Amino acid sequence: MLTISSLLRDAIVAHAERDHPDEACGIVAGPEGSDTPTRLVEMVNAASSPTFYEFDPTELLALYKQMWANDExxxxxxxxxTATEAYPSRTDIGLASEPGAHYVLVSTRHLEDGGEAExxxxxxxxxTVTEEEITFTD
Known part of the structure; x- marks a missing residue:
């Protein structure tokens, strides 16, 4: 189960909406071993694509160095x-390299119809993909 603050959820959704029609991407860091997301880091989608995301390798390395220094x-x-449901694609599954992480997907496909992000x-x-329950805290 993912427990995340409503503020972090809203910030992730805002990032996805802001970058639409391109895919947005990022990481929420937390204290090592805590399973508690605390620090949002919006990343640049180096692919600049509506159908694919790619972390910029230099930016990602800098973030990992920062997390290691902070015990995160x-x-x-x-x-x-941007055009499909919030479910991992085959590409997403292949790129998933953090077995301890929660993989959050936000679908912005209904924004143009006045709908909300998923x-x-x-x-x-x-x-193996397993959907998990989400608890939002204040």
């Missing part, structure tokens, strides 16, 4: 889907 780890890895969380371990 990636608790949430997130990105958006926010879901998954565990992806060894190619």
């Amino acid at each position: 780890e990636p608790v949430v890895v997130y990105h958006s889907h 926010f879901r969380s998954f565990r992806i371990i060894d190619g």
Whole structure:
């Protein structure tokens, strides 16, 4: 189960909406071993694509160095889907390299129709996708 603050959820959704029609991506770091997301880091989608996201390698390395220095780890890895549901694609599953992380997907496909973004969380371990419950805190 993912427990995340409503403020972090709203910030992730705002990032996805702001970057639409391109996919948005980022990481929420937290204290190592805590499973508690605390620090949102919006990343640049180096692919600048509505159908694919890619972390900029230089930016990602700098973030990992910062997390290591702060005794943090990636608790949430997130990105958006702009035209499909918030469910990991085969590409997403193949790229999932953090077995301890929650993979959050935000779908912005209904924004142009006046709808709301869809926010879901998954565990992806060894190619197996498991949707998990989300609890939002104040």
